Amino acid sequence: MKPIQVGLLGIGTVGSGVFKVLRRNQEEIRRRAGRGIEITMVAVRDVARAAEIVGEGVAVVSDARQVIANPAIDIVVELIGGYGIAKTLVLEAIAAGKHVVTANKALLAVHGSEIFAAAQRQGVMVAFEAAVAGGIPIIKALREGLTANRIEWIAGIINGTTNFILSEMRDKGLDFAVVLKEAQRLGYAEADPTFDIEGVDAAHKVTLMSAIAFGVPVQFDKAYIEGITQLAATDIQYAEQLGYRIKLLGITKRTDKGVELRVHPSLVPAARLIANVEGAMNAVMVQGDAVGTTLYYGKGAGSEPTASAVIADLVDIARLHTADPEHRVPHLAFQPHTLDAAMDSLPVLPMREVVTAYYLRLRVADQVGVLAKVTGLLAEAGISIDAVLQREADQVGGQEPTSAQSPAVPQTDLIILTHETREGLMDAALAQMQQLPTVLAPIVRIRKEELA
Ligand SMILES: NC(=O)C1=CN([C@@H]2O[C@H](COP(=O)(O)OP(=O)(O)OC[C@H]3O[C@@H](n4cnc5c(N)ncnc54)[C@H](O)[C@@H]3O)[C@@H](O)[C@H]2O)C=CC1
Numbered sequence: 099m100k101p102i103q104v105g106l107l108g109i110g111t112v113g114s115g116v117f118k119v120l121r122r123n124q125e126e127i128r129r130r131a132g133r134g135i136e137i138t139m140v141a142v143r144d145v146a147r148a149a150e151i152v153g154e155g156v157a158v159v160s161d162a163r164q165v166i167a168n169p170a171i172d173i174v175v176e177l178i179g180g181y182g183i184a185k186t187l188v189l190e191a192i193a194a195g196k197h198v199v200t201a202n203k204a205l206l207a208v209h210g211s212e213i214f215a216a217a218q219r220q221g222v223m224v225a226f227e228a229a230v231a232g233g234i235p236i237i238k239a240l241r242e243g244l245t246a247n248r249i250e251w252i253a254g255i256i257n258g259t260t261n262f263i264l265s266e267m268r269d270k271g272l273d274f275a276v277v278l279k280e281a282q283r284l285g286y287a288e289a290d291p292t293f294d295i296e297g298v299d300a301a302h303k304v305t306l307m308s309a310i311a312f313g314v315p316v317q318f319d320k321a322y323i324e325g326i327t328q329l330a331a332t333d334i335q336y337a338e339q340l341g342y343r344i345k346l347l348g349i350t351k352r353t354d355k356g357v358e359l360r361v362h363p364s365l366v367p368a369a370r371l372i373a374n375v376e377g378a379m380n381a382v383m384v385q386g387d388a389v390g391t392t393l394y395y396g397k398g399a400g401s402e403p404t405a406s407a408v409i410a411d412l413v414d415i416a417r418l419h420t421a422d423p424e425h426r427v428p429h430l431a432f433q434p435h436t437l438d439a440a441m442d443s444l445p446v447l448p449m450r451e452v453v454t455a456y457y458l459r460l461r462v463a464d465q466v467g468v469l470a471k472v473t474g475l476l477a478e479a480g481i482s483i484d485a486v487l488q489r490e491a492d493q494v495g496g497q498e499p500t501s502a503q504s505p506a507v508p509q510t511d512l513i514i515l516t517h518e519t520r521e522g523l524m525d526a527a528l529a530q531m532q533q534l535p536t537v538l539a540p541i542v543r544i545r546k547e548e549l550a
């Protein structure tokens with residue numbers, strides 16, 4: 099059988115990895131796919147540089163539309179990134195009857211419904227294993243391996259840049275800005291690192307997993323997103339003293355009222371495997387009713403790890419493209435006509451309806467009765483306390499007094515762990531606590547997940 103012909107749009111970090119791995123492992127890949135898979139055309143901004151990577155025998159062009167228009171190309175691989183030109187090109191490739199592989203989580207999280215619907219109409223596949231957790235085959239696991247299960251929840255470390263930053267801040271006591279620069283130097287961070295550190299990249303990924311897990315459309319606009327830029331080294335150290343690590347988690351959970359879809363820093367018990375995922379590594383926990391808890395671990399970014407996922411998609415398409423479209427694995431795991439109806443019974447919940455536990459840190463005046471006032475307000479709100487810790491304000495260092503603080507007032511940090519409560523109740527209690535004259539700085543609130 100003649101080889102499948104692939105056109106690459108973009109040959110940067112991921113594209114060059116795809117090219118190298120496909121060439122290095124071509125014989126094994128051919129035996130798996132049942133036919134060869136060859137990159138025959140590449141579109142890129144810097145044609146001369148790309149020509150050096152691909153060598154002779156591969157056409158390198160600067161206009162991506164030449165790839166899409168080439169009738170010999172069976173699969174278009176979009177590795178440009180972003181929502182702009184990438185969206186136009188993906189839709190044009192679909193309209194031209196090409197199968198598409200993409201690593202672009204931003205594009206699919208925001209415009210997935212439109213893109214999957216267009217692909218459905220054209221009878222082509224849009225494969226995106228590399229879009230979530232890089233080299234970890236989590237899309238395949240959720241869509242196929244766990245297909246017997248009613249998925250209960252997913253919690254993942256799905257952004258390598260932020261996990262690297264949190265690990266380095268904890269281990270080496272380094273500042274946020276220093277570690278971010280290093281993450282950029284190592285190629286983990288997105289072109290605009292704001293997406294990484296503000297939690298947007300993780301929200302793109304958890305949005306895709308949520309849709310596949312619960313059979314609902316992709317709904318990035320309803321995700322709650324909080325990054326790590328406000329996180330103080332003080333809290334990382336207090337969490338450690340209490341037996342927890344702070345991780346940026348992407349969480350999606352099925353509840354009686356709907357689906358939680360959120361990204362924020364979370365305290366996780368230090369004994370959990372996921373709490374020990376360090377550096378730029380990713381890990382995803384999935385809880386299914388039949389299988390129980392499963393954990394998937396590996397490299398979530400980088401040239402060859404991400405290429406591994408892109409090529410797995412190419413092999414899938416090589417195997418499946420001759421099947422009737424209705425006999426292929428649905429893009430979002432569930433049959434497309436069922437997605438909108440499921441949204442009615444499983445709406446994405448507003449953050450005030452989310453139920454979770456909390457870590458609170460209050461910088462307070464070290465006076466008689468302060469603790470009683472604070473715990474009294476929590477009790478009035480019906481919020482149960484799990485543990486209280488008091489530490490001298492300068493004991494872990496790292497926090498300057500705010501302008502509201504008088505250096506003459508002895509200060510202390512109250513650290514409170516609560517049991518689970520509704521976020522709306524916690525918001526109201528925090529607003530009241532913040533009004534107390536003995537509370538000297540903005541209260542720190544970090545959510546806490548037991549993940550058991
Ligand atoms: N770098 C990583 O580790 C991972 C990246 N991804 C995703 O993979 C995609 C690609 O990422 P990278 O390879 O890191 O990006 P990159 O910035 O290294 O490469 C982008 C490539 O697109 C080309 N390009 C830009 N505009 C173009 C246009 N109009 N026509 C043709 N080519 C054009 C550039 O010349 C470059 O070759 C993004 O969606 C990213 O989010 C996903 C997982 C991991």
Ligand SMILES: N[C@@H](CC=O)C(=O)O
Pocket residue numbers: 231232256257258259260286287288294299398399400
């Ligand atoms: N910037 C991302 C790269 C992969 O998606 C990350 O840090 O995980």
